[in-house]
Amino acid sequence: xxxxxxxxxxxxxxxxxxxxxxxxxxxxxxxxxxxxxxxxxxxxxxxxxxxxxxxxxxxxxxxxxxxxxxxxxxxxxxxxxxxxxxxxxxxxxxxxxxxxxxxxx
Numbered sequence: 001x002x003x004x005x006x007x008x009x010x011x012x013x014x015x016x017x018x019x020x021x022x023x024x025x026x027x028x029x030x031x032x033x034x035x036x037x038x039x040x041x042x043x044x045x046x047x048x049x050x051x052x053x054x055x056x057x058x059x060x061x062x063x064x065x066x067x068x069x070x071x072x073x074x075x076x077x078x079x080x081x082x083x084x085x086x087x088x089x090x091x092x093x094x095x096x097x098x099x100x101x102x103x104x105x
Contacts, residue, residue: 003081004085004101004102004103005103006078007078007079007081007082007103008082008103008104008105010074010075010078010079011075011078011079011082011103011104011105012105013075014067014071014075014079015067016064016067018057018099018105019057019058019059020059020064020067021099021104021105022057022095022099023047023057023059023061023064024064024079024083025083025086025087025090025099025104028080028083029083029087047059047061078103079104081103082102082103082104083102083104085101085102085103086098086099086102086104088102089101089102
């Protein structure tokens with residue numbers, strides 16, 4: 001649990017909004033967040049993610065790319081661990097709960 005709280009503190013410093021976190025979870029399911037993630041994300045200006053309730057989340061991928069580019073290796077590792085923890089729980093638990101217990105928010 002202490003590791004999750006440490007990761008939560010690290011991830012919080014990245015200032016990722018819920019839509020950005022959701023996009024990262026979906027985009028890197030089963031992969032983690034590779035170090036080249038900003039290159040993939042900078043290919044388009046905006047991405048739309050539809051959540052389990054059918055709500056569309058719009059993400060400015062250029063802004064997200066800048067955040068990830070500025071992230072340290074430790075921040076990227078914490079984010080990757082959080083995403084893996086999210087997928088260990090979802091869809092057995094609601095997405096917001098899975099994000100919280102994974103340390104993503």
